[in-house]
Each structure stands twice: as C-alpha cells, then as structure tokens.
Amino acid sequence: MTSSSRPLLNRRLAEFGTTIFAEMSALAVRTGAINLGQGFPDTDGPEEVREAAVRALRDGRGNQYPPGPGVPELRTAIAAHQQRLYGLAHDPDTEVLVTAGATEAIAAALLALLEPGDEVIAFEPYYDSYAACIAMAGGTRVPVTLRPQDGAFRLDLGELRAAVTDRTRLLLINTPHNPTGTVLTREELTAIAELAVERDLLVVTDEVYEHLVFDDAEHVPLATFPGMRERTVTIGSAGKTFSFTGWKVGWVTAAPELVTAVRSAKQFLTYVASGPFQYAVAEALALPDSYFAAFRADMLAKRDLLAAGLADAGFEVFRPAGTYFITTDIRPLGESDGFAFCRALPERAGVVAIPNAVFYDHREAGAPFVRFAFCKRTGVLEEAVSRLKSLA
C-alpha cells in the first residue's frame, strides 16, 4: 500500500473499473450459460492463414522484433487492400502503420493527436475503449447519442453539428458501428466530411467491421470523401475480418504527417507486436473476393438465425446492417433495466448478453437495450435461441 490515503488508480481512470465483459464472462462460466456477450468468434479463421502463421514462425520470420512500422509485406498488403476495395492509394512506407490490434491504433491516435482539454466527439453508445483512451489522453469526450428510429439506431446530424465547439479537435467515428450495427450512409458520411472540413477537425475512424455489411448497406471509408484524405486516420484490423482476434494485428492508414504522429505514440506503447502473425495477415488480405463474400454470407445467415430467435422470444430486434452484434430492446418483455436483465439472464435462460448502458455516458438513454453477439457456431446459436424461448 502507499503511505497516503490517496487512491491508487489515478483520477483519469477512476471511473473505468473492470469491464462488463469480465463480469459477464465469469457469470457464463459459473452458470454454464452460452456466452453471447463478448464479440469473438468460436471458430478460427481460414486454415491457409493459420498455416501461413505456422510457416512464418518455423521460417524464423517475425520471431524477433519486426520493424517499428510493421513488416513491409504487411504494409504493402494493407495498401493493396485499400486500393482494391476503395480505390484509396497509400504509400506503404509512409502512409501505413501496423499496430497491436485496432485497440492500440485507437489509443496511439488519441494519445498522439490530443492536447489536454481537447474535445472529442464520439457516437454514444461507444466501443468500450474509446472513453478510457480519450481520458488517458487528457481529452474530454462529447457524446452524440444514436437514437432508435424505424428499427435502427440513427445519427442526428443536427445534434452532431451542434456538438462542435471551438475546443473540438477530433471526431471519433465508428462505422459499421458496435454495438448498434448501424452503417453510416453516403449522405451521412458526406455531411460528416463537410463538417470536418468546415470546422477543420481531425477524424479518427474505426472501420474494423468494414467487411461485415449486410443487405443493401455499403461500407464507404470516410477517407474517400472530399477533403478527408489529409485529415483522417483510418483504423482496420485482422481480428474481426479473419476471425483471429487473439493475433492482435491492426493498422492505421493516413497521410504521412498523421502516420508519423500516431507512430510517435505507438512506439512507446507496444513498440511492435505479433511478428509472425503480420506475415500471415499479409497473405490473408490478399485472399480472393470469394473469401470475403463467403465470410459475409456466413455471418448474414447467423444474423438472421439469431434475429428471428430473439424476435420469437419477445425482444424488439434492431436488425444490424453491419458488425456481428444485435442490439435489442427488452421493454416488450416487460423489462426496463438492461443491467438487472443481463445479470439474471444466465439463471433464467442460460444465455449471457451485455447491457448497452455500459457504452453510454447517458446511462438512462441506454437502459433498455441489450446486445447479443452472433459470431458463434450455428449449433450454439440454435441452442441459445431455443433457451431464449422460455422468456416469451
């Protein structure tokens, strides 16, 4: 213990205790419930990608510190992927940075780009690391709440516009959006881009679910809009796209000055990570379009299976246009407190879910919403659906 009565955890982090995922995963283990809480797949990604990692390891590629910006093979593959999908040209040497997952990319970007007191606008509900990283960087978060409207959570562009002040430094965007499954439309992205240009804001955009868009939704990177290429830090990750979340290979693509800034923070966080896996992800990014199409089709079928099951069980379902999460409203079940509902659900129905309120500053705005992950084997989802029927 320290000699003073001062709390050990500093004031910046005091509000961030253990994450809800730790609590809910422990509850899943204790009760034997099916864990649809945390968003990781329960099967590994493509065999040839796994084999590529084994080969790299055996051949002694990446077993020692890889280059700070990432191995050249991977940086080249990331640039080629952005070009092939979106027509975005990036110099692999100056405009691409490999990170320890998207998580480190987010942290490094915020630590590099914010001065204490700078305001950061982000959509609420937020991905859980955003608030903590803004706090660690000394920034002030300014939430813009996505609200339910016609079966989806939508951004109010007027509210976004009104949130910008003279202290706003950065917009932290996430599309496709976790946890709501919202995919921003071209019109919304155009308005965001115009606002960023007009108010001279930096943009950090988390696009880790870029390959998981369904129906007629379309993922369009913000960096493709006029005036955005030079002010946008785009973040991607292999974890979600290739179902290797444990490998922690993520990346940043941006203009050289932005990459240099982010790298300045990144070099003192992990310095480097995931050596052999970087070579494997380079091969994964070059997989033919058929891989990405099959991955999307598989996840779409899982979405439809779980969405139908949740609707049958009595939830209001917000059918996601992207990601591998479904947000539901529990009020049709006669419930209103997502925390209490999720704490009781494992005993009641043998399933674990996450209360969306943890992703809000305005907890009351998120109170009745609960998130389920569908990146699980079909048999597991079928069993979960059958268990949830008992709620109806």
Ligand SMILES: *Cc1c(COP(=O)(O)O)cnc(C)c1O
């Ligand atoms: C999973 C996730 C991340 C973290 O990605 P890693 O590459 O595993 O660090 C970042 N942002 C969002 C929105 C996510 O869902």
